Amino acid sequence: MLKIDNLHAKVEDKDILKGLNLSVKPGEVHAIMGPNGSGKSTLGHVLAGRPGYHVTAGTATLLGQNLLDMETEERAHLGLFLAFQYPVEIPGVSNMEFLKAAVDTVRESRGQESISSVDFMKKARAICKEVDLDLSFLKRGVNEGFSGGEKKRNELMQMMMLEPKLCVMDETDSGLDIDALQVVANGVNAMRNSERSFVLVTHYQRLLDYIEPDFVHVLSEGRIIKTGDKSLALELEEKGYAWLEGAA
Amino acid sequence: MSDFMQQPLDAAASLAPTWLADIHARGKAVWQNTPMPTRKTEAWKYTNLLPLQQRFQAPDKSNTPEVSGINYPQLGGSTLVFVDGFYREELSKIDLPEGARLLRFAEADSKQAEAIRARLGQAIVSKQHLFAALNDATLADGVFLEVDANTVVDQSIHLVWLSSGQVDALSVNQRLLVELGANSKATVVESFANTATGGTAFTNGISELQLGDGAILDHYRLHLEQAEAVHIGGVHATLNASSTLNSFHLALGSTLKRIDIVVEHRGQGAHCEVNGIYLPRGEEQVDYHTCMEHAVPNCTSSETFRGIIADQASAVFNGRIHIHPDAQKTRAELSNKNLLTSNQAEVNTKPELEIYADDVQCAHGATVAQMDPATLHYLRARGISKAEAEVMLSFGFINELVEAIRCEAIRDYLKPLLARRFSHNPKLTRHIL
Ligand SMILES: Nc1ncnc2c1ncn2[C@@H]1O[C@H](COP(=O)(O)OP(=O)(O)OP(=O)(O)O)[C@@H](O)[C@H]1O
Ligand SMILES: [Mg+2]
Numbered sequence: 001m002l003k004i005d006n007l008h009a010k011v012e013d014k015d016i017l018k019g020l021n022l023s024v025k026p027g028e029v030h031a032i033m034g035p036n037g038s039g040k041s042t043l044g045h046v047l048a049g050r051p052g053y054h055v056t057a058g059t060a061t062l063l064g065q066n067l068l069d070m071e072t073e074e075r076a077h078l079g080l081f082l083a084f085q086y087p088v089e090i091p092g093v094s095n096m097e098f099l100k101a102a103v104d105t106v107r108e109s110r111g112q113e114s115i116s117s118v119d120f121m122k123k124a125r126a127i128c129k130e131v132d133l134d135l136s137f138l139k140r141g142v143n144e145g146f147s148g149g150e151k152k153r154n155e156l157m158q159m160m161m162l163e164p165k166l167c168v169m170d171e172t173d174s175g176l177d178i179d180a181l182q183v184v185a186n187g188v189n190a191m192r193n194s195e196r197s198f199v200l201v202t203h204y205q206r207l208l209d210y211i212e213p214d215f216v217h218v219l220s221e222g223r224i225i226k227t228g229d230k231s232l233a234l235e236l237e238e239k240g241y242a243w244l245e246g247a248a
Numbered sequence: 249m250s251d252f253m254q255q256p257l258d259a260a261a262s263l264a265p266t267w268l269a270d271i272h273a274r275g276k277a278v279w280q281n282t283p284m285p286t287r288k289t290e291a292w293k294y295t296n297l298l299p300l301q302q303r304f305q306a307p308d309k310s311n312t313p314e315v316s317g318i319n320y321p322q323l324g325g326s327t328l329v330f331v332d333g334f335y336r337e338e339l340s341k342i343d344l345p346e347g348a349r350l351l352r353f354a355e356a357d358s359k360q361a362e363a364i365r366a367r368l369g370q371a372i373v374s375k376q377h378l379f380a381a382l383n384d385a386t387l388a389d390g391v392f393l394e395v396d397a398n399t400v401v402d403q404s405i406h407l408v409w410l411s412s413g414q415v416d417a418l419s420v421n422q423r424l425l426v427e428l429g430a431n432s433k434a435t436v437v438e439s440f441a442n443t444a445t446g447g448t449a450f451t452n453g454i455s456e457l458q459l460g461d462g463a464i465l466d467h468y469r470l471h472l473e474q475a476e477a478v479h480i481g482g483v484h485a486t487l488n489a490s491s492t493l494n495s496f497h498l499a500l501g502s503t504l505k506r507i508d509i510v511v512e513h514r515g516q517g518a519h520c521e522v523n524g525i526y527l528p529r530g531e532e533q534v535d536y537h538t539c540m541e542h543a544v545p546n547c548t549s550s551e552t553f554r555g556i557i558a559d560q561a562s563a564v565f566n567g568r569i570h571i572h573p574d575a576q577k578t579r580a581e582l583s584n585k586n587l588l589t590s591n592q593a594e595v596n597t598k599p600e601l602e603i604y605a606d607d608v609q610c611a612h613g614a615t616v617a618q619m620d621p622a623t624l625h626y627l628r629a630r631g632i633s634k635a636e637a638e639v640m641l642s643f644g645f646i647n648e649l650v651e652a653i654r655c656e657a658i659r660d661y662l663k664p665l666l667a668r669r670f671s672h673n674p675k676l677t678r679h680i681l
Contacts, residue, residue, distance in 0.1 A: 048629050051621050076631035088626040092644030101640065101679040102630035109631065141644075158630060 001026045001197045002047075002166055007058035008222075009046045016042045018222035019058070024166070027194040031208055031233065032201045034219035035241050040201045041085050043219070044170045048082040049075055062166060076102075077109035079165030083155040083172045085201075090142035095154065098142045099124060099161055106162055124161065130190075131157045132183045148175040156187045167191070168199045173207040185210030205237040218244055252303055253279075256386050256419040259306030263388040265354060267361040271368060275384025278374050285378065294564045294596040295535045299478045299503045304419035304450050306386075307332040313412035315339070320410070320439045320472060321661040325403025326350060328391060331410045332449075333420040335389065339408075347399030348434070353423070354389040364392050368425055371456055371484045377508060379480045383421060383454040390423030393436065397429035397460065404435040404655060409453065411477065413446020422453035422481065428463035428491075435466040435655060444475050448503070453481030459491035461515060466654055470662075471499040471507070482508035487547075489515025496653055497524035497553075498662065500669065501532030501561060509538040513547035513575075524553040525646045527669055528561035535564040540582075542575040542608075551582045554646050557593040567612070568600040575605045582612040587645050589619065589638075635676055642670045643680045 002024040009017040016039045024030050034040055045053045047060060049072040060067045062078055070078070090098070100120055107114060115123070128135055131153040143151050152172050159167055172184055188198060188211050200211065208216070208230055216232040217224045218241065226232065226244055257279075261272055285292035315331050328350065329339035335352055342350055351360055374381040391407055409422045426436055436457075442449060451473070459465055473479055479502070485493055499505050511520050526534040540549040555563045567582045586595045599612040619641055627637035643666065650666065653659040667677040 048625075050625050050629075071634070072625060072628040073631050073633055076629055082629055084626070084629075088620075088623050090623055090626070090641070090644060092647040093640050097640070097679045098627070098630070098632075101627075101632050101636060104679070105633065105636070106631040162630065 001028070002060070002062055002199070004060045005058055007046070007060060008056045009042060010054050010056055011042065011052060016222055017046065020219070020223055022217070022224060024197045024199060026197055027192075028215070029192065029198040029200065029211060029213045031213040031216045032199060032219050033203065033216065033233065033236055038220050039222045040219050041170050044082050044168050044201065047075070047080060047168060048072060073105070076162075076164075077106055081159050081162055081164035081167050083159060083167065083169040085170040085174070087143050087151045087155055089144050089146075091144045093142050094139055095142050096124065096138040099158065102158065103161055127157050127160045130160065131187060132180070133157065149177060149180045152176055153180065153183065156184055160187060160191065165195065166197050166199070168201070170201045171203065172200075173202050173204060181207065182210065205233040208233050220245055252300060253382065253386070253419065256304055256306040256421075260386040260388045260421065263309075265356070265361070267358070267365065268353070268387055271365070271384050271387060274369075275374065275381045275387070278381035279378065279385050282375075282378050282381070291537060294562070295506055296504070296533060299448075300450065302417045302448070304417050305415065306419055307334060307415070309334055311414065312336070313414045315410050315412055318410050318441050318443055320408050320441045321406070321437070321470070321658060323404045323406045323437060323657050325405060327406040327408060329408045329410065330422070332412050332415070332418060333388070343403065344405075345399065345401060347396040348401045349394045350405065351392045351394070352389055353387070353392065356392070360392070363394070364425060367427060367458060368456070371458065371486045371510070371512060372454070377482060379452055380454050380482060380484070383423060383452050383481070386419065386421045386452065387423055388421065390425060393424070393426045393434070395428045395432040395434050397432060399429065399432045401434040404437050404657070406437045406439065408439045408441070409451065411442040411449035411451065411473075413443045413449065416447030418447060418449040420449055420451045422451055424455040426456065426465070427458045428460055428465055430460040431462040432460065433464045437468040437470070437655070437658065439470045439472060440479060441472040442474065442477050448476040448478065450478045451481065453479060455483045457483065457485040457493065459485065459487050459493060461488045461490060463488070463491045465493050467493060467495040468655065468658060469495070469497050469507070471497075471505055473502045473505070474500060475502055477502040478504045480504070480506045482510065485511045485520070487511065487513050487515065487518035487520060490517035491515065492518070493520040494654065495520065495522045497522070497536070499524070499526040499528075499534045499536070501528035501530065501534060504533045506535040507537070509536065510541065511539070511549065512541040513544060513549070516544050516546045518547045520549050522549070522551045523649050523652065525649055525666075526553070526555040526563055527666070528563055529558035530561060531559070532561045533563070537564075537566045537568075539568040539570065540580055542569070542571045542578045542580065545574060545576045545578070547575065548579040549581070552649060553584045554586070554649055555584075555595060556587045556589060556642055556645060557595050558589045560590070560592045562594040563596075565595070565597040565614070566600060567598070569602070569610060569612070571603045571605050571608050571610065573604040576607045578605065578608040578610070580608070580610045584614040585645075586616045587619065587642070588616065589642065635671070636679070639667070639670045639676045640679065643667055
């Protein structure tokens with residue numbers, strides 16, 4: 001599904017990713033943990049092609065195609081979805097119009113039949129319910145004035161509408177109350193299948209109680225310095241990151 | 249003063265009813281004794297008046313140009329259409345309830361003429377508004393809308409001024425006088441339009457809105473003129489106690505548009521909301537000068553203008569709030585936001601606050617920005633093409649004001665018109681509409 005090889009990237013002349021390797025197979029769930037500022041969000045941004053993030057070496061492919069050569073929207077068409085750590089507020093553009101534009105474009109790019117407005121609304125309403133957002137959120141400006149947790153649920157809603165192949169979720173669990181955490185976990189678990197993969201960036205082992213990962217990685221100073229199974233998350237919870245950093 | 253308007257001045261004097269003679273004289277005196285503004289004139293600092301440097305001609309009444317190609321909103325209710333300055337009955341329709349009257353100056357009997365003369369220009373300081381003086385001096389026909397106390401006019405009253413482009417360097421005078429009696433209510437829409445091809449026209453448009461105690465006026469001034477059109481004009485409103493003015497302004501670009509909006513709060517408890525959108529592109533210029541005069545206590549004004557400036561176009565927004573010493577408990581808000589979609593686009597925005605009362609609330613803000621790359625990226629990360637994302641964000645920038653338009657027919661007319669302004673490709677506008 002996703003193959004990242006020796007990835008180096010910089011932001012404004014500062015090296016952030018320094019030889020990152022990661023391989024994700026279809027159906028797998030990978031958790032990435034690591035200290036603040038280690039480069040987790042940078043990894044997501046580089047995969048999504050955010051302006052200002054420059055790859056200086058290495059490769060990243062999704063479904064065998066070179067991601068790094070593509071425009072941001074082409075990556076989304078191919079099946080990449082990044083749930084942002086800090087979703088953007090867009091006053092004046094309604095959530096509904098935004099979702100419809102995204103769904104229509106992505107479906108077109110995949111050669112799927114276009115979805116009727118009625119079916120779209122049905123689906124949007126059902127997903128609103130699943131992510132526990134009131135229907136009025138569809139009419140509001142994208143993320144405009146949403147609380148932290150509402151923004152995260154809105155990211156999840158977009159993910160469920162777009163049905164991507166690879167979901168990179170950057171701290172979607174941060175700032176969520178216990179019930180909302182459950183909502184996110186249920187959403188992810190419902191989407192899990194043998195074709196779809198997840199990369200979950202998180203600071204909290206708790207999320208992994210609800211979404212069981214196949215692998216847990218530790219990202220530190222721009223590289224993956226340790227990989228294990230879900231027990232690694234428990235160990236990190238207990239010991240912190242300091243004991244690993246020497247090994248880097 | 250240069251004589252570029254000499255022929256229209258002479259023509260007006262011969263065309264107009266005789267009872268306008270002293271108004272002509274009054275306007276002419278100011279016009280001829282005031283030098284033409286230059287870049288050194290504070291109120292015209294950023295506006296290039298070069299497009300006026302031609303010899304303008306008054307329209308010829310014997311022409312009845314075809315205007316079926318000119319697009320303007322079709323609204324229910326009364327519609328008065330003027331083409332190249334002349335009233336066109338076959339394009340118009342008057343349908344008013346009892347207690348409301350529309351009258352053309354040219355048709356006024358002596359009693360009506362007296363009523364018009366008593367009100368006309370009452371709210372305009374012509375020394376400060378040179379082009380209003382020119383309007384007086386070239387006035388041949390105008391429209392007087394009178395609504396009696398306690399009369400509610402449900403349907404909109406639409407005044408349409410078209411220029412046909414069949415003659416070059418045409419000078420058109422537009423004048424509207426509205427008087428709403430106490431506790432009356434009406435919706436007045438002014439539309440200005442022309443063809444994209446054809447000769448230049450200079451429209452000098454002045455509207456006066458006089459609101460009695462407790463009156464409510466929804467007012468729209470839609471400048472749909474394009475290409476070579478020049479419009480210099482203004483809206484001068486006076487608000488008596490507890491009256492409410494909701495005024496919406498739109499300026500699509502054209503060579504030059506300069507609109508002065510002056511609202512005088514004359515009675516306590518008056519309120520106005522003035523919103524506007526301007527969208528110049530190419531080498532067009534749009535200049536809005538607004539002035540909220542708060543002369544008495546306990547009034548409010550709220551102003552929101554948004555502009556998107558493309559290509560090499562330029563815009564000026566000057567928002568003056570003048571709170572007189574007696575105007576305690578005034579609440580005045582002013583917001584002007586601008587989006588520049590090209591590196592050569594330009595805007596000069598300036599709030600101008602003069603506050604002489606101490607117990608007031610006054611908030612103002614002006615911003616100039618380019619399209620936010622992080623926002624654009626967010627849309628693209630969801631698969632939306634860059635081109636469509638730009639259209640969505642441009643429309644999103646003005647959408648709040650479009651949605652706030654009270655008159656549904658106007659909103660429905662403007663939405664696709666504005667969307668197409670950002671792209672002619674229906675695929676890129678389909679999610680807005
Ligand atoms: N525009 C920028 N200019 C300079 N430095 C930047 C910029 N963007 C990110 N960085 C730096 O890159 C480093 C990695 O940031 P990143 O956001 O990837 O960390 P993270 O692992 O996601 O952290 P957190 O757990 O706090 O979310 C940080 O030191 C950050 O300050
Ligand atoms: Mg981060």
